[in-house]
Amino acid sequence: xxxxxxxxxxxxxxxxxxxxxxxxxxxxxxxxxxxxxxxxxxxxxxxxxxxxxxxxxxxxxxxxxxxxxxxxxxxxxxxxxxxxxxxxxxxxxxxxxxxxxxxxxxxxxxxxxxxxxxxxxxxxxxxxxxxxxxxxxxxxxxxxxxxxxxxxxxxxxxxxxxxxxxxxxxxxxxxxxxxxxxxxxxxxxxxxxxxxxxxxxxxxxxxxxxxxxxxxxxxxxxxxxxxxxxxxxxxxxxxxxxxxxxx
Amino acid sequence: xxxxxxxxxxxxxxxxxxxxxxxxxxxxxxxxxxxxxxxxxxxxxxxxxxxxxxxxxxxxxxxxxxxxxxxxxxxxxxxxxxxxxxxxxxxxxxxxxxxxxxxxxxxxxxxxxxxxxxxxxxxxxxxxxxxxxxxxxxxxxxxxxxxxxxxxxxxxxxxxxxxxxxxxxxxxxxxxxxxxxxxxxxxxxxxxxxxxxxxxx
Numbered sequence: 001x002x003x004x005x006x007x008x009x010x011x012x013x014x015x016x017x018x019x020x021x022x023x024x025x026x027x028x029x030x031x032x033x034x035x036x037x038x039x040x041x042x043x044x045x046x047x048x049x050x051x052x053x054x055x056x057x058x059x060x061x062x063x064x065x066x067x068x069x070x071x072x073x074x075x076x077x078x079x080x081x082x083x084x085x086x087x088x089x090x091x092x093x094x095x096x097x098x099x100x101x102x103x104x105x106x107x108x109x110x111x112x113x114x115x116x117x118x119x120x121x122x123x124x125x126x127x128x129x130x131x132x133x134x135x136x137x138x139x140x141x142x143x144x145x146x147x148x149x150x151x152x153x154x155x156x157x158x159x160x161x162x163x164x165x166x167x168x169x170x171x172x173x174x175x176x177x178x179x180x181x182x183x184x185x186x187x188x189x190x191x192x193x194x195x196x197x198x199x200x201x202x203x204x205x206x207x208x209x210x211x212x213x214x215x216x217x218x219x220x221x222x223x224x225x226x227x228x229x230x231x232x233x234x235x236x237x238x239x240x241x242x243x244x245x246x247x
Numbered sequence: 248x249x250x251x252x253x254x255x256x257x258x259x260x261x262x263x264x265x266x267x268x269x270x271x272x273x274x275x276x277x278x279x280x281x282x283x284x285x286x287x288x289x290x291x292x293x294x295x296x297x298x299x300x301x302x303x304x305x306x307x308x309x310x311x312x313x314x315x316x317x318x319x320x321x322x323x324x325x326x327x328x329x330x331x332x333x334x335x336x337x338x339x340x341x342x343x344x345x346x347x348x349x350x351x352x353x354x355x356x357x358x359x360x361x362x363x364x365x366x367x368x369x370x371x372x373x374x375x376x377x378x379x380x381x382x383x384x385x386x387x388x389x390x391x392x393x394x395x396x397x398x399x400x401x402x403x404x405x406x407x408x409x410x411x412x413x414x415x416x417x418x419x420x421x422x423x424x425x426x427x428x429x430x431x432x433x434x435x436x437x438x439x440x441x442x443x444x445x446x447x448x
Contacts, residue, residue: 028423031420031424067387070387202387205386209348213344215422215425215440216439220418223416
């Protein structure tokens with residue numbers, strides 16, 4: 001395939017994408033999925049990869065590692081996310097939460113032995129995570145169009161873009177890579193890989209349950225992702241406000 | 248002087264209401280805890296066959312959840328366009344699907360414990376959210392938010408949210424997607440449900 005034809009194909013894809021985006025949203029925003037056909041395909045490919053690679057690894061991880069060790073790994077990974085969370089809290093104007101993140105990071109990195117322990121939680125500072133996609137959401141960017149990203153899974157244009165920014169600007173990654181670039185680096189690879197396995201292991205029951213009870217797993221996953229992101233962006237606890245259901 | 252008396256009359260008059268609200272709050276937490284415990288105990292009692300376990304769970308489930316209400320919510324605007332026969336079949340299939348999906352879940356988790364963490368104040372529908380933590384041996388605790396509503400005097404669960412994801416809303420979005428892919432026909436959903444319920448069994 002020659003370079004001009006590749007460029008032409010990409011251009012056509014881009015135009016089709018834009019065209020899909022400019023069509024009016026249907027009355028049901030939950031069903032707005034302009035490139036659903038493509039998304040479903042990527043979803044199936046991801047599922048295949050999950051079934052034969054990530055999920056088995058997560059199951060083995062759970063089977064061979066005691067709960068305490070897994071908790072420690074989870075804590076350390078969460079701790080590494082705190083500097084970037086702090087920055088995003090600040091960008092969103094949440095100075096209180098930014099302060100919480102800073103205190104957590106300070107306490108857990110030192111007293112908590114590089115974050116493997118979580119003494120900050122006992123002090124009343126619970127983990128929360130912010131990424132650039134959430135910041136964009138707080139700034140008013142909507143979550144359409146829905147996108148299923150290869151390997152990553154359910155996302156959307158805003159959050160996918162946010163993920164790229166996360167990778168570039170996460171302070172922990174910056175220090176590890178020695179600058180703003182995307183060079184391969186044992187630390188970032190290990191961190192990324194461990195994060196994927198850690199999250200997959202913790203979600204084993206939830207995902208298999210969602211799949212088992214679904215007649216359309218793709219649609220269920222799409223709905224779940226959207227709800228989750230709304231909650232992440234608003235930072236509301238369910239007790240804060242109980243919206244009416246079944247009106 | 249008169250204003251103070253009026254105020255004290257108001258306080259006295261509202262006391263029973265406040266007491267009832269406080270009692271209702273206690274009930275919501277206790278209700279969820281009791282229901283969960285019964286499910287875990289009764290369903291996992293030794294010597295139960297799969298049939299017996301499913302039967303016990305079915306009874307408990309219908310007692311604790313307002314299944315018809317949830318079913319109607321989940322079908323959403325398509326409830327109105329569905330025929331009488333379609334509605335009947337849908338309710339039957341939905342009931343069966345939900346029971347089977349959750350019964351299997353409870354059956355896999357002996358030794359589970361439920362801790363009630365928070366109970367919110369009732370909103371204008373009388374809904375309360377009971378924050379619980381499900382503890383399974385050897386696994387990370389799962390935080391769930393159980394929405395409870397008084398229906399005809401009894402408390403019923405009408406939704407469970409995990410990490411901000413509502414089961415009712417997720418299922419409603421899912422069923423709507425199935426119907427729309429089937430050209431807006433409720434029948435498309437029924438076909439899928441028949442298959443699913445038959446298969447899960």
